[in-house]
Amino acid sequence: MSQKTDTAPDASRTGIASQFRFDLNGLGMVFIIIALCIVFSWLNPNFYSGTNLRNVARQTAILGIVACGQTIVILSGGFDLSAGMVIGLISVTSSLIMIDHGLVIGCLSAIGIGLAIGAFNGIMIAKAGLPAFIATLAMYSAARGLALIISGGLPITDMPFEFGWIGAGQILTLPVPALISLMVFLLCSFLMVKTRFGRHVYAIGGNQDSALFSGINVDRVKILVWSLHGGLVGLAALVLTSRAVSAHATLGEGMELESIAATVIGGTALGRGRGSILNTFLGVVVMAILTNGLNLINVSSYYQMVAIGIIIATAVYVDQFKRVKS
Protein backbone atom coordinates (compact mmCIF):
# COMPACT_ATOMS: atom_id res chain seq x y z
CA MET A 1 0.00 0.00 0.00
CA SER A 2 2.54 2.54 1.10
CA GLN A 3 5.54 1.40 -0.90
CA LYS A 4 5.68 4.76 -2.62
CA THR A 5 5.84 6.86 0.49
CA ASP A 6 9.56 7.52 0.24
CA THR A 7 9.90 8.27 -3.42
CA ALA A 8 8.41 11.71 -3.62
CA PRO A 9 9.60 14.77 -1.80
CA ASP A 10 6.68 16.61 -0.30
CA ALA A 11 5.94 18.67 -3.33
CA SER A 12 2.27 19.19 -3.78
CA ARG A 13 1.27 17.80 -7.13
CA THR A 14 -2.33 18.71 -6.85
CA GLY A 15 -1.99 22.41 -6.26
CA ILE A 16 -4.71 23.99 -4.25
CA ALA A 17 -7.19 21.35 -5.32
CA SER A 18 -8.33 19.76 -2.10
CA GLN A 19 -10.71 17.12 -0.90
CA PHE A 20 -13.51 19.49 -1.79
CA ARG A 21 -12.63 19.50 -5.45
CA PHE A 22 -14.92 18.24 -8.14
CA ASP A 23 -13.86 14.64 -7.79
CA LEU A 24 -14.60 11.42 -9.62
CA ASN A 25 -17.70 10.92 -7.55
CA GLY A 26 -19.16 14.18 -8.84
CA LEU A 27 -18.15 13.30 -12.38
CA GLY A 28 -19.97 9.97 -12.08
CA MET A 29 -23.08 11.81 -10.97
CA VAL A 30 -22.88 14.08 -14.00
CA PHE A 31 -22.81 11.04 -16.28
CA ILE A 32 -25.82 9.59 -14.51
CA ILE A 33 -27.69 12.87 -14.97
CA ILE A 34 -26.85 12.99 -18.69
CA ALA A 35 -27.89 9.35 -19.10
CA LEU A 36 -31.19 9.95 -17.32
CA CYS A 37 -31.87 12.97 -19.54
CA ILE A 38 -31.23 10.98 -22.71
CA VAL A 39 -33.40 8.05 -21.61
CA PHE A 40 -36.33 10.19 -20.53
CA SER A 41 -36.13 12.39 -23.64
CA TRP A 42 -36.27 9.26 -25.75
CA LEU A 43 -39.21 7.87 -23.82
CA ASN A 44 -41.11 11.15 -23.84
CA PRO A 45 -39.94 14.09 -26.00
CA ASN A 46 -41.84 16.51 -23.76
CA PHE A 47 -39.11 15.96 -21.19
CA TYR A 48 -36.62 18.38 -22.71
CA SER A 49 -39.10 21.12 -23.45
CA GLY A 50 -38.32 24.45 -21.79
CA THR A 51 -41.64 24.49 -20.02
CA ASN A 52 -41.06 21.11 -18.44
CA LEU A 53 -37.51 21.88 -17.34
CA ARG A 54 -38.65 25.18 -15.80
CA ASN A 55 -41.32 23.22 -13.98
CA VAL A 56 -38.78 20.75 -12.69
CA ALA A 57 -36.61 23.60 -11.44
CA ARG A 58 -39.56 25.25 -9.72
CA GLN A 59 -40.67 22.03 -8.05
CA THR A 60 -37.19 21.06 -6.94
CA ALA A 61 -36.11 24.44 -5.60
CA ILE A 62 -37.64 23.87 -2.17
CA LEU A 63 -36.00 20.48 -1.78
CA GLY A 64 -32.72 22.11 -2.82
CA ILE A 65 -32.92 24.77 -0.11
CA VAL A 66 -33.69 22.24 2.63
CA ALA A 67 -31.06 19.81 1.33
CA CYS A 68 -28.35 22.50 1.61
CA GLY A 69 -29.02 22.96 5.30
CA GLN A 70 -29.43 19.23 5.82
CA THR A 71 -26.05 18.62 4.14
CA ILE A 72 -24.24 21.05 6.42
CA VAL A 73 -25.89 19.44 9.44
CA ILE A 74 -24.90 15.98 8.19
CA LEU A 75 -21.32 17.11 7.52
CA SER A 76 -21.12 18.26 11.14
CA GLY A 77 -22.08 14.75 12.24
CA GLY A 78 -25.83 15.16 12.83
CA PHE A 79 -29.03 14.93 10.82
CA ASP A 80 -32.44 16.55 11.06
CA LEU A 81 -35.70 14.63 11.14
CA SER A 82 -37.79 17.66 12.04
CA ALA A 83 -37.43 19.75 8.86
CA GLY A 84 -40.72 18.70 7.27
CA MET A 85 -42.86 19.44 10.30
CA VAL A 86 -40.98 22.66 11.07
CA ILE A 87 -41.82 23.83 7.54
CA GLY A 88 -45.51 23.31 8.38
CA LEU A 89 -45.19 25.19 11.66
CA ILE A 90 -43.37 28.11 10.05
CA SER A 91 -45.83 28.10 7.16
CA VAL A 92 -48.86 28.66 9.39
CA THR A 93 -47.26 31.02 11.94
CA SER A 94 -45.56 33.28 9.43
CA SER A 95 -48.71 33.38 7.28
CA LEU A 96 -50.77 34.54 10.25
CA ILE A 97 -48.12 37.15 11.04
CA MET A 98 -48.11 38.21 7.38
CA ILE A 99 -51.89 38.66 7.36
CA ASP A 100 -51.67 40.87 10.46
CA HIS A 101 -48.46 42.77 9.84
CA GLY A 102 -47.83 42.74 6.13
CA LEU A 103 -45.64 41.05 3.57
CA VAL A 104 -42.16 42.09 4.69
CA ILE A 105 -42.59 41.34 8.37
CA GLY A 106 -44.27 38.05 7.48
CA CYS A 107 -41.33 36.99 5.31
CA LEU A 108 -38.77 38.04 7.91
CA SER A 109 -40.68 36.20 10.61
CA ALA A 110 -40.47 32.96 8.61
CA ILE A 111 -36.68 33.17 8.52
CA GLY A 112 -36.53 34.36 12.13
CA ILE A 113 -38.68 31.52 13.48
CA GLY A 114 -36.57 29.10 11.44
CA LEU A 115 -33.36 30.47 12.97
CA ALA A 116 -34.82 30.20 16.47
CA ILE A 117 -36.04 26.62 16.03
CA GLY A 118 -32.69 25.66 14.49
CA ALA A 119 -30.81 27.26 17.37
CA PHE A 120 -33.04 25.38 19.81
CA ASN A 121 -32.24 22.08 18.06
CA GLY A 122 -28.56 23.01 18.19
CA ILE A 123 -28.69 23.78 21.90
CA MET A 124 -30.47 20.48 22.61
CA ILE A 125 -27.71 18.65 20.74
CA ALA A 126 -24.57 20.62 21.64
CA LYS A 127 -25.36 21.78 25.17
CA ALA A 128 -27.85 19.25 26.53
CA GLY A 129 -26.03 16.40 24.77
CA LEU A 130 -29.10 14.82 23.18
CA PRO A 131 -28.45 12.63 20.14
CA ALA A 132 -29.56 14.38 16.94
CA PHE A 133 -32.04 11.57 16.29
CA ILE A 134 -33.84 12.12 19.61
CA ALA A 135 -33.68 15.93 19.63
CA THR A 136 -35.10 16.29 16.13
CA LEU A 137 -37.65 13.52 16.62
CA ALA A 138 -38.91 15.48 19.62
CA MET A 139 -38.96 18.64 17.53
CA TYR A 140 -40.82 16.77 14.76
CA SER A 141 -43.61 15.86 17.13
CA ALA A 142 -43.74 19.21 18.92
CA ALA A 143 -43.69 21.26 15.69
CA ARG A 144 -46.42 19.14 14.15
CA GLY A 145 -48.61 19.54 17.23
CA LEU A 146 -48.02 23.29 17.47
CA ALA A 147 -48.76 23.79 13.79
CA LEU A 148 -52.07 21.95 14.11
CA ILE A 149 -52.98 23.85 17.29
CA ILE A 150 -52.22 27.24 15.73
CA SER A 151 -53.98 26.55 12.43
CA GLY A 152 -56.76 24.39 13.85
CA GLY A 153 -55.84 21.95 11.11
CA LEU A 154 -57.25 24.28 8.47
CA PRO A 155 -55.44 25.90 5.54
CA ILE A 156 -54.71 29.64 5.76
CA THR A 157 -55.30 31.54 2.53
CA ASP A 158 -55.66 35.28 3.17
CA MET A 159 -52.07 36.27 2.44
CA PRO A 160 -51.37 39.40 0.35
CA PHE A 161 -51.61 38.83 -3.40
CA GLU A 162 -48.00 39.92 -4.05
CA PHE A 163 -46.75 37.08 -1.84
CA GLY A 164 -47.51 34.69 -4.71
CA TRP A 165 -44.57 36.10 -6.69
CA ILE A 166 -41.97 34.26 -4.60
CA GLY A 167 -43.39 30.90 -5.64
CA ALA A 168 -44.80 31.64 -9.05
CA GLY A 169 -42.84 34.63 -10.38
CA GLN A 170 -40.03 34.61 -12.87
CA ILE A 171 -37.03 36.77 -13.72
CA LEU A 172 -35.85 36.60 -17.36
CA THR A 173 -38.05 33.50 -17.80
CA LEU A 174 -36.29 31.79 -14.89
CA PRO A 175 -38.51 30.70 -11.98
CA VAL A 176 -37.91 32.73 -8.81
CA PRO A 177 -37.80 29.67 -6.50
CA ALA A 178 -35.05 28.14 -8.65
CA LEU A 179 -33.04 31.37 -8.51
CA ILE A 180 -33.40 31.53 -4.71
CA SER A 181 -32.33 27.90 -4.46
CA LEU A 182 -29.33 28.50 -6.72
CA MET A 183 -28.20 31.41 -4.57
CA VAL A 184 -28.53 29.26 -1.45
CA PHE A 185 -26.38 26.56 -3.08
CA LEU A 186 -23.68 29.06 -4.05
CA LEU A 187 -23.65 30.69 -0.64
CA CYS A 188 -23.52 27.42 1.26
CA SER A 189 -20.83 26.04 -1.02
CA PHE A 190 -18.76 29.18 -0.46
CA LEU A 191 -19.24 28.86 3.31
CA MET A 192 -18.20 25.23 3.39
CA VAL A 193 -15.22 25.40 1.03
CA LYS A 194 -13.75 28.84 1.56
CA THR A 195 -14.32 29.86 5.15
CA ARG A 196 -12.96 28.92 8.54
CA PHE A 197 -16.51 28.06 9.63
CA GLY A 198 -16.82 25.42 6.90
CA ARG A 199 -13.41 23.97 7.71
CA HIS A 200 -14.42 23.62 11.35
CA VAL A 201 -17.70 21.92 10.41
CA TYR A 202 -15.76 19.31 8.43
CA ALA A 203 -13.31 18.86 11.29
CA ILE A 204 -16.11 18.27 13.80
CA GLY A 205 -17.76 15.76 11.47
CA GLY A 206 -14.47 13.93 10.96
CA ASN A 207 -13.21 13.76 14.54
CA GLN A 208 -14.97 15.82 17.17
CA ASP A 209 -12.30 15.17 19.80
CA SER A 210 -9.50 16.41 17.59
CA ALA A 211 -11.54 19.50 16.71
CA LEU A 212 -12.02 20.19 20.40
CA PHE A 213 -8.35 19.57 21.08
CA SER A 214 -7.42 21.97 18.26
CA GLY A 215 -9.12 24.78 20.12
CA ILE A 216 -12.29 24.85 18.03
CA ASN A 217 -15.37 25.91 19.99
CA VAL A 218 -17.33 22.83 18.98
CA ASP A 219 -20.57 23.75 20.75
CA ARG A 220 -20.64 27.18 19.17
CA VAL A 221 -20.00 25.85 15.67
CA LYS A 222 -22.72 23.21 16.08
CA ILE A 223 -25.31 25.74 17.26
CA LEU A 224 -24.37 27.96 14.31
CA VAL A 225 -24.78 25.02 11.92
CA TRP A 226 -28.25 24.18 13.24
CA SER A 227 -29.31 27.83 13.24
CA LEU A 228 -28.19 28.26 9.64
CA HIS A 229 -30.10 25.11 8.68
CA GLY A 230 -33.14 26.41 10.57
CA GLY A 231 -33.00 29.71 8.70
CA LEU A 232 -32.92 27.83 5.40
CA VAL A 233 -35.88 25.70 6.48
CA GLY A 234 -37.70 28.97 7.17
CA LEU A 235 -36.85 30.20 3.69
CA ALA A 236 -38.05 26.92 2.20
CA ALA A 237 -41.32 27.22 4.14
CA LEU A 238 -41.80 30.69 2.71
CA VAL A 239 -41.28 29.58 -0.89
CA LEU A 240 -43.43 26.49 -0.46
CA THR A 241 -46.30 28.43 1.14
CA SER A 242 -46.17 31.00 -1.64
CA ARG A 243 -46.20 28.28 -4.29
CA ALA A 244 -49.11 26.47 -2.67
CA VAL A 245 -50.93 29.83 -2.28
CA SER A 246 -51.98 28.64 1.16
CA ALA A 247 -50.38 27.73 4.45
CA HIS A 248 -50.97 24.37 6.02
CA ALA A 249 -49.63 22.45 9.01
CA THR A 250 -48.57 19.46 6.94
CA LEU A 251 -47.18 21.36 3.97
CA GLY A 252 -43.61 20.10 4.27
CA GLU A 253 -44.45 16.52 5.14
CA GLY A 254 -41.72 14.13 4.03
CA MET A 255 -39.23 16.91 3.33
CA GLU A 256 -36.92 15.68 6.10
CA LEU A 257 -36.52 12.29 4.46
CA GLU A 258 -36.35 13.66 0.92
CA SER A 259 -33.58 16.07 1.91
CA ILE A 260 -31.61 13.30 3.59
CA ALA A 261 -32.17 11.13 0.51
CA ALA A 262 -30.88 13.83 -1.85
CA THR A 263 -27.83 14.37 0.37
CA VAL A 264 -27.02 10.67 0.53
CA ILE A 265 -27.62 10.07 -3.18
CA GLY A 266 -25.23 12.95 -3.85
CA GLY A 267 -22.54 11.06 -1.96
CA THR A 268 -22.37 12.81 1.40
CA ALA A 269 -21.95 10.15 4.05
CA LEU A 270 -23.86 10.18 7.32
CA GLY A 271 -21.65 10.79 10.31
CA ARG A 272 -18.20 10.90 8.75
CA GLY A 273 -17.75 14.47 7.60
CA ARG A 274 -17.37 13.48 3.93
CA GLY A 275 -19.21 15.11 1.09
CA SER A 276 -20.03 18.57 -0.12
CA ILE A 277 -22.75 21.02 -1.11
CA LEU A 278 -21.86 20.38 -4.76
CA ASN A 279 -22.51 16.67 -4.24
CA THR A 280 -25.92 17.49 -2.81
CA PHE A 281 -26.70 19.78 -5.74
CA LEU A 282 -26.13 16.83 -8.05
CA GLY A 283 -28.15 14.56 -5.77
CA VAL A 284 -31.08 16.98 -5.86
CA VAL A 285 -30.88 17.19 -9.66
CA VAL A 286 -30.89 13.39 -9.97
CA MET A 287 -33.94 13.09 -7.73
CA ALA A 288 -35.74 15.86 -9.63
CA ILE A 289 -35.09 14.39 -13.07
CA LEU A 290 -36.00 10.92 -11.91
CA THR A 291 -39.29 11.99 -10.36
CA ASN A 292 -40.26 14.15 -13.32
CA GLY A 293 -39.19 11.60 -15.91
CA LEU A 294 -41.10 8.80 -14.20
CA ASN A 295 -44.15 11.05 -13.98
CA LEU A 296 -43.92 11.77 -17.70
CA ILE A 297 -43.84 8.09 -18.59
CA ASN A 298 -46.80 7.48 -16.26
CA VAL A 299 -45.09 5.52 -13.52
CA SER A 300 -47.22 5.87 -10.41
CA SER A 301 -45.76 7.76 -7.45
CA TYR A 302 -46.03 4.58 -5.38
CA TYR A 303 -43.51 2.88 -7.63
CA GLN A 304 -41.39 6.03 -7.53
CA MET A 305 -41.08 5.75 -3.75
CA VAL A 306 -39.85 2.19 -4.15
CA ALA A 307 -37.36 3.36 -6.80
CA ILE A 308 -36.00 6.11 -4.55
CA GLY A 309 -35.55 3.58 -1.75
CA ILE A 310 -33.56 1.26 -3.99
CA ILE A 311 -31.43 4.17 -5.22
CA ILE A 312 -30.58 5.33 -1.68
CA ALA A 313 -29.39 1.87 -0.68
CA THR A 314 -27.44 1.46 -3.93
CA ALA A 315 -25.79 4.88 -3.63
CA VAL A 316 -24.51 4.15 -0.13
CA TYR A 317 -23.42 0.65 -1.12
CA VAL A 318 -21.42 1.94 -4.09
CA ASP A 319 -19.85 4.64 -1.90
CA GLN A 320 -18.75 2.11 0.70
CA PHE A 321 -17.46 -0.25 -1.96
CA LYS A 322 -15.32 2.52 -3.45
CA ARG A 323 -13.98 3.44 -0.04
CA VAL A 324 -12.95 -0.12 0.82
CA LYS A 325 -11.24 -0.52 -2.54
CA SER A 326 -9.13 2.64 -2.20
Next chain:
Amino acid sequence: MSEHPLIELIDIHKAFGPVQALSGASLSIMPGEVVGLVGDNAAGKSTFMKVLTGVHQPDSGEIKVNGERVTFRDPGESRRTGIEMIYQNLALAPNLDVVANVFLGRELLRNPLSLPFLSVLDEKLMEHKTIELLQRLKINVKSVRLLVEKMSGGQQQAVAIARSVAFEAKLVIMDEPTAALAVKEVGKVLDIINNLRADGVSVIIISHRLQDIFNVADRIIVLQTGKTIATRKTKETTMDEIVKFIVGGVQPELSTIASGR
Protein backbone atom coordinates in the same frame (compact mmCIF):
# COMPACT_ATOMS: atom_id res chain seq x y z
CA MET B 1 23.17 24.29 26.13
CA SER B 2 21.77 27.15 28.15
CA GLU B 3 22.16 27.32 31.90
CA HIS B 4 18.52 26.86 32.88
CA PRO B 5 16.54 23.81 32.07
CA LEU B 6 13.69 24.63 29.70
CA ILE B 7 11.13 23.05 32.01
CA GLU B 8 11.33 21.92 35.60
CA LEU B 9 8.64 20.10 37.53
CA ILE B 10 9.62 19.89 41.18
CA ASP B 11 8.04 17.62 43.78
CA ILE B 12 4.54 17.59 42.26
CA HIS B 13 1.71 16.20 44.39
CA LYS B 14 -1.79 15.59 43.12
CA ALA B 15 -4.69 13.70 44.65
CA PHE B 16 -8.07 12.85 43.18
CA GLY B 17 -10.25 12.40 46.24
CA PRO B 18 -8.69 9.59 48.26
CA VAL B 19 -6.40 8.52 45.42
CA GLN B 20 -2.90 10.00 45.62
CA ALA B 21 -2.00 10.01 41.91
CA LEU B 22 1.26 11.94 42.26
CA SER B 23 3.39 12.11 45.40
CA GLY B 24 6.70 13.70 44.61
CA ALA B 25 7.03 13.52 40.85
CA SER B 26 9.90 15.55 39.45
CA LEU B 27 11.42 16.10 36.04
CA SER B 28 13.60 18.57 34.24
CA ILE B 29 14.45 18.89 30.60
CA MET B 30 17.03 21.00 28.75
CA PRO B 31 16.38 22.69 25.41
CA GLY B 32 16.84 20.16 22.63
CA GLU B 33 16.84 17.24 25.00
CA VAL B 34 14.81 14.06 24.57
CA VAL B 35 13.59 12.51 27.81
CA GLY B 36 11.86 9.16 28.08
CA LEU B 37 9.23 8.90 30.79
CA VAL B 38 8.59 5.31 31.83
CA GLY B 39 6.71 3.51 34.55
CA ASP B 40 4.20 0.77 35.10
CA ASN B 41 0.52 1.27 34.32
CA ALA B 42 -0.99 3.63 36.88
CA ALA B 43 2.43 4.93 37.86
CA GLY B 44 1.07 8.42 37.17
CA LYS B 45 2.73 9.24 33.83
CA SER B 46 -0.41 10.62 32.21
CA THR B 47 -1.47 12.62 35.26
CA PHE B 48 2.07 14.00 35.53
CA MET B 49 2.00 15.19 31.92
CA LYS B 50 -1.50 16.60 32.33
CA VAL B 51 -0.15 18.77 35.14
CA LEU B 52 2.45 20.07 32.70
CA THR B 53 -0.14 20.74 29.98
CA GLY B 54 -2.46 22.53 32.39
CA VAL B 55 -5.24 19.93 32.27
CA HIS B 56 -4.76 19.25 36.01
CA GLN B 57 -3.54 21.71 38.61
CA PRO B 58 -1.08 20.30 41.17
CA ASP B 59 -1.91 20.29 44.91
CA SER B 60 1.68 21.25 45.66
CA GLY B 61 4.99 21.52 43.88
CA GLU B 62 6.52 23.92 41.39
CA ILE B 63 6.55 24.28 37.64
CA LYS B 64 9.36 26.39 36.18
CA VAL B 65 9.83 27.51 32.62
CA ASN B 66 13.32 28.88 31.85
CA GLY B 67 13.91 29.09 35.59
CA GLU B 68 10.81 31.12 36.33
CA ARG B 69 7.93 29.81 38.33
CA VAL B 70 4.63 29.55 36.42
CA THR B 71 1.13 28.20 36.95
CA PHE B 72 -1.00 26.74 34.19
CA ARG B 73 -4.69 27.18 34.87
CA ASP B 74 -5.79 25.60 31.59
CA PRO B 75 -4.31 23.90 28.50
CA GLY B 76 -4.34 27.18 26.59
CA GLU B 77 -1.86 28.78 29.00
CA SER B 78 0.48 25.85 28.75
CA ARG B 79 0.28 25.85 24.97
CA ARG B 80 1.05 29.56 24.79
CA THR B 81 4.27 28.86 26.69
CA GLY B 82 5.27 26.53 23.86
CA ILE B 83 4.25 23.18 25.36
CA GLU B 84 2.38 20.86 23.00
CA MET B 85 1.04 17.40 23.68
CA ILE B 86 0.19 14.76 21.08
CA TYR B 87 -2.52 12.48 22.40
CA GLN B 88 -3.06 9.01 21.07
CA ASN B 89 -5.71 9.00 18.33
CA LEU B 90 -6.91 12.49 19.15
CA ALA B 91 -4.66 14.59 17.04
CA LEU B 92 -6.07 14.52 13.51
CA ALA B 93 -9.27 14.83 11.51
CA PRO B 94 -9.13 11.89 9.06
CA ASN B 95 -11.43 13.51 6.51
CA LEU B 96 -9.20 16.56 6.04
CA ASP B 97 -5.92 16.84 4.19
CA VAL B 98 -2.49 17.46 5.67
CA VAL B 99 -2.65 21.24 5.23
CA ALA B 100 -6.07 21.50 6.87
CA ASN B 101 -4.92 19.37 9.78
CA VAL B 102 -1.68 21.26 10.38
CA PHE B 103 -3.60 24.54 10.54
CA LEU B 104 -6.77 23.22 12.19
CA GLY B 105 -8.09 25.79 14.65
CA ARG B 106 -5.38 28.23 13.56
CA GLU B 107 -6.29 28.75 9.92
CA LEU B 108 -4.67 31.57 8.02
CA LEU B 109 -7.11 33.94 6.38
CA ARG B 110 -7.03 36.54 3.67
CA ASN B 111 -9.55 39.16 2.77
CA PRO B 112 -9.47 39.66 -1.00
CA LEU B 113 -12.18 42.32 -1.01
CA SER B 114 -11.08 44.01 2.22
CA LEU B 115 -14.64 43.84 3.51
CA PRO B 116 -15.51 42.94 7.09
CA PHE B 117 -16.71 39.35 7.69
CA LEU B 118 -15.53 38.27 4.25
CA SER B 119 -12.27 36.60 5.18
CA VAL B 120 -11.55 33.39 3.32
CA LEU B 121 -9.04 30.64 3.95
CA ASP B 122 -5.61 31.43 2.55
CA GLU B 123 -5.03 27.99 1.05
CA LYS B 124 -1.91 28.90 -0.90
CA LEU B 125 -0.09 30.34 2.07
CA MET B 126 -1.10 27.46 4.35
CA GLU B 127 0.01 24.95 1.73
CA HIS B 128 3.32 26.73 1.27
CA LYS B 129 3.98 26.83 5.01
CA THR B 130 3.04 23.17 5.41
CA ILE B 131 5.49 22.10 2.71
CA GLU B 132 8.18 24.21 4.36
CA LEU B 133 7.44 22.68 7.76
CA LEU B 134 7.55 19.10 6.47
CA GLN B 135 10.82 19.77 4.67
CA ARG B 136 12.34 21.21 7.83
CA LEU B 137 11.42 18.04 9.73
CA LYS B 138 12.40 15.84 6.76
CA ILE B 139 8.93 14.30 6.62
CA ASN B 140 8.03 12.81 3.25
CA VAL B 141 4.44 12.65 2.11
CA LYS B 142 3.15 12.09 -1.40
CA SER B 143 1.18 15.30 -1.32
CA VAL B 144 0.20 17.75 1.37
CA ARG B 145 -3.28 17.59 -0.16
CA LEU B 146 -3.64 13.91 0.66
CA LEU B 147 -6.43 13.07 3.10
CA VAL B 148 -4.99 11.93 6.40
CA GLU B 149 -7.13 8.76 6.35
CA LYS B 150 -5.35 7.67 3.17
CA MET B 151 -1.99 7.70 4.96
CA SER B 152 -0.27 4.95 6.92
CA GLY B 153 -0.22 5.06 10.72
CA GLY B 154 3.39 6.20 10.72
CA GLN B 155 2.72 9.03 8.32
CA GLN B 156 -0.30 10.11 10.35
CA GLN B 157 1.92 10.20 13.43
CA ALA B 158 4.45 12.26 11.48
CA VAL B 159 1.75 14.74 10.51
CA ALA B 160 0.54 14.93 14.11
CA ILE B 161 4.09 15.72 15.24
CA ALA B 162 4.55 18.30 12.48
CA ARG B 163 1.28 19.91 13.49
CA SER B 164 2.39 20.14 17.12
CA VAL B 165 5.60 21.98 16.28
CA ALA B 166 4.12 24.17 13.55
CA PHE B 167 3.64 27.05 15.93
CA GLU B 168 6.87 27.62 17.81
CA ALA B 169 6.63 24.70 20.19
CA LYS B 170 9.56 24.44 22.60
CA LEU B 171 8.52 21.15 24.13
CA VAL B 172 6.49 18.33 22.59
CA ILE B 173 5.04 15.60 24.78
CA MET B 174 4.26 12.37 22.95
CA ASP B 175 2.02 9.75 24.50
CA GLU B 176 2.90 6.32 23.09
CA PRO B 177 3.80 7.65 19.63
CA THR B 178 4.93 4.25 18.36
CA ALA B 179 2.39 1.98 20.02
CA ALA B 180 0.06 1.58 17.04
CA LEU B 181 2.71 1.46 14.32
CA ALA B 182 4.07 -1.25 12.09
CA VAL B 183 7.67 -2.11 12.92
CA LYS B 184 9.17 -0.47 9.84
CA GLU B 185 7.34 2.77 10.57
CA VAL B 186 8.65 3.10 14.11
CA GLY B 187 12.09 4.03 12.80
CA LYS B 188 10.68 6.91 10.79
CA VAL B 189 8.92 8.41 13.81
CA LEU B 190 12.12 8.08 15.85
CA ASP B 191 13.99 9.86 13.02
CA ILE B 192 11.55 12.74 13.27
CA ILE B 193 12.16 12.97 17.00
CA ASN B 194 15.89 13.18 16.26
CA ASN B 195 15.19 15.96 13.77
CA LEU B 196 13.23 17.85 16.40
CA ARG B 197 16.16 17.60 18.77
CA ALA B 198 18.48 18.93 16.08
CA ASP B 199 16.04 21.81 15.70
CA GLY B 200 16.36 22.64 19.40
CA VAL B 201 12.92 21.32 20.36
CA SER B 202 12.69 19.31 23.56
CA VAL B 203 10.71 16.07 23.58
CA ILE B 204 9.20 14.03 26.39
CA ILE B 205 8.25 10.61 25.14
CA ILE B 206 6.01 8.26 27.11
CA SER B 207 6.28 4.70 25.90
CA HIS B 208 5.97 1.10 26.94
CA ARG B 209 8.45 0.17 24.24
CA LEU B 210 11.74 0.47 26.07
CA GLN B 211 13.76 -0.27 22.94
CA ASP B 212 12.31 2.89 21.36
CA ILE B 213 13.18 4.95 24.43
CA PHE B 214 16.72 3.60 24.45
CA ASN B 215 16.96 4.39 20.75
CA VAL B 216 16.05 8.03 20.98
CA ALA B 217 16.13 9.40 24.54
CA ASP B 218 19.07 11.23 26.13
CA ARG B 219 17.75 10.56 29.58
CA ILE B 220 15.22 8.22 31.15
CA ILE B 221 13.02 9.08 34.10
CA VAL B 222 11.20 6.33 35.98
CA LEU B 223 7.94 6.97 37.79
CA GLN B 224 6.67 4.56 40.40
CA THR B 225 3.39 5.05 42.31
CA GLY B 226 3.41 8.74 41.52
CA LYS B 227 7.00 9.36 42.52
CA THR B 228 10.15 9.90 40.48
CA ILE B 229 12.39 7.08 41.67
CA ALA B 230 15.23 7.19 39.19
CA THR B 231 16.84 9.31 36.50
CA ARG B 232 19.49 7.81 34.26
CA LYS B 233 21.43 8.95 31.24
CA THR B 234 20.60 6.47 28.53
CA LYS B 235 24.28 5.81 27.83
CA GLU B 236 24.97 4.97 31.46
CA THR B 237 22.18 2.51 32.08
CA THR B 238 20.84 -0.77 30.76
CA MET B 239 17.40 -2.02 29.91
CA ASP B 240 17.67 -4.44 32.79
CA GLU B 241 18.25 -1.69 35.29
CA ILE B 242 15.32 0.38 34.02
CA VAL B 243 13.00 -2.63 34.06
CA LYS B 244 13.97 -3.28 37.68
CA PHE B 245 13.10 0.31 38.57
CA ILE B 246 9.76 0.04 36.79
CA VAL B 247 8.67 -3.15 38.49
CA GLY B 248 9.93 -1.93 41.85
CA GLY B 249 12.85 -4.30 42.40
CA VAL B 250 15.20 -1.44 43.21
CA GLN B 251 14.69 1.02 46.02
CA PRO B 252 14.32 4.67 45.12
CA GLU B 253 17.40 6.82 45.50
CA LEU B 254 17.11 9.81 47.77
CA SER B 255 19.25 12.03 45.58
CA THR B 256 17.05 11.60 42.52
CA ILE B 257 13.89 12.33 44.44
CA ALA B 258 15.31 15.61 45.60
CA SER B 259 16.59 16.94 42.30
CA GLY B 260 14.61 15.12 39.69
CA ARG B 261 17.74 15.02 37.54
